[in-house]
Amino acid sequence: MYALPNLIRFNDHVIVKNDTFDLNMKPIEILFQPPKRMELETGLQVNKVNLGKIISTFVSLNKPLEGYLTGNLPLIKIENGNLRSRGSLTAKIFHGTVKITHLTVENVFSANRIFGAEIDFSDLNLEELTTITNFGKITGVLEGYIHNLKIAYGQPVSFDALFQTVKKKGISQKINVKAVDNIAQLGGSGSSFQGLGKLVTVFFKEFPYEQIGIRCKLNNDVFTIRGTVISDHTEYLVKRSGFTGINVINRNPNNNISFKDMIKRLKRITKTSKPVVNP
Numbered sequence: 001m002y003a004l005p006n007l008i009r010f011n012d013h014v015i016v017k018n019d020t021f022d023l024n025m026k027p028i029e030i031l032f033q034p035p036k037r038m039e040l041e042t043g044l045q046v047n048k049v050n051l052g053k054i055i056s057t058f059v060s061l062n063k064p065l066e067g068y069l070t071g072n073l074p075l076i077k078i079e080n081g082n083l084r085s086r087g088s089l090t091a092k093i094f095h096g097t098v099k100i101t102h103l104t105v106e107n108v109f110s111a112n113r114i115f116g117a118e119i120d121f122s123d124l125n126l127e128e129l130t131t132i133t134n135f136g137k138i139t140g141v142l143e144g145y146i147h148n149l150k151i152a153y154g155q156p157v158s159f160d161a162l163f164q165t166v167k168k169k170g171i172s173q174k175i176n177v178k179a180v181d182n183i184a185q186l187g188g189s190g191s192s193f194q195g196l197g198k199l200v201t202v203f204f205k206e207f208p209y210e211q212i213g214i215r216c217k218l219n220n221d222v223f224t225i226r227g228t229v230i231s232d233h234t235e236y237l238v239k240r241s242g243f244t245g246i247n248v249i250n251r252n253p254n255n256n257i258s259f260k261d262m263i264k265r266l267k268r269i270t271k272t273s274k275p276v277v278n279p
Contacts, residue, residue: 006031006032006033006034007029007031008029008030008032009028009029009030010028010029011027012027013026013027019050019053020049020054021048021050022046022047022048022049023044023045023049024044025042025043025044025045026042026043026045027042028040028041028042029042037080038078039077039079040078040079041077043072043075043087044072044076045073046070046071046072046089047070048068048069048070049068049070050068051065051067051068051069052064052065052066052067055067061133062131062132062133062134063131063132065093065132066093067091067092067093068091068092068093069089069090069091070090070092071100072087072088073087073088073089073103074087078108081106081107081108081109081110082104082105082106082107082108083104083105083106083108084103084104085102085103085104087101088100089101089103093124094125094128095123095128096121096122096124096141096142097121097123098119098120098121098124099119099120100117100118100119101117101118101120102116102117102118103115103116104116112152112153113152114150114151114152114157115151115152116150116151117146117149118149119145119149120144121142121143121144122143123141123143123168124141124142124143126138126139126140126142126165127139127140129142130179135178135179135182136176136177136178136179136180136182137175137176137179137206138174138176138212139171139172139173139175140165140166140167140168140171140172140173140174140209140212141165141166141167141168142165142166143164143165144161144162144163144164145160145161145162146160147159147160147161148160155259156218156259157218158218158219159216159217159218160217161216162213162214162215162228163212163213163214163215164211164212164214164228165209165211165212165213173208173209173211173241174206174207174208175206175207175212175238176205176206176207177205177206177207180207180238180246180248183212183214183237183248184237184248185265185268186214186237186262186265186266187214187227187237187250207240207244207245207246208242208244208245209239209240209241209245209246210239210240210241210245211229211236211238211239212237212239213227213228213229213236213237213239214226214228214237215227215228218259221258222257222259223256223257223261223262224255224256225250226253227248227250227253234249235249235253236248236250237249
């Protein structure tokens with residue numbers, strides 16, 4: 001460590017290495033600006049973080065999750081009570097990639113701190129993603145993003161998110177009844193079986209789909225959900241493939257609800273043991 005009139009530098013690296021974390025924090029430099037201003041600079045090398053162990057600590061999963069986080073944040077700077085960073089972190093999970101950039105924290109030293117990030121993901125295996133939870137089984141490949149993400153007190157306060165499937169050779173695109181119903185409930189409508197009726201669940205347990213596309217936004221506690229597949233002036237959350245497929249239509253695309261109500265929908269979905277299918 002060395003010190004100057006307005007500067008303190010800790011030369012040692014802080015290394016954390018165990019079964020869950022392999023991190024290397026760069027030397028910390030603190031600059032004092034009269035009268036009460038302080039700046040702190042450091043950096044972080046993430047060699048490996050076991051995401052499976054961390055996530056399983058907070059969330060009950062149907063089967064073990066494998067995933068690792070790596071990356072480099074060459075600059076982490078705290079100035080005027082706010083943290084910003086350069087660089088990125090990359091998670092290898094569900095046979096795909098999740099990239100995290102623009103990590104920020106507003107009001108670092110306050111109880112009302114707000115965490116921010118930009119997240120982009122690609123090539124996620126939907127079968128692995130959905131079968132570790134009770135949402136329902138979907139096969140296919142997912143890509144998208146969660147931009148302008150801000151979290152305060154452990155709950156999102158804003159985001160702009162896109163989730164859509166992409167066709168990949170050799171990977172089927174199918175969705176089971178439970179997943180169909182849960183997507184429909186998230187969108188605020190019942191499942192649309194277009195005349196096939198409830199008996200369809202006796203003969204079919206899963207259906208082929210052409211595409212799943214969902215975009216949702218949260219801003220000032222107003223939540224909106226839209227389908228990204230538009231055909232014949234109809235907006236779809238799930239677009240069917242073939243005669244045995246099934247559509248989930250966004251019947252009220254201009255419907256805005258509070259995020260608290262969306263959380264209630266999610267809780268109802270997790271408590272539902274059997275799908276509810278509307279004829």
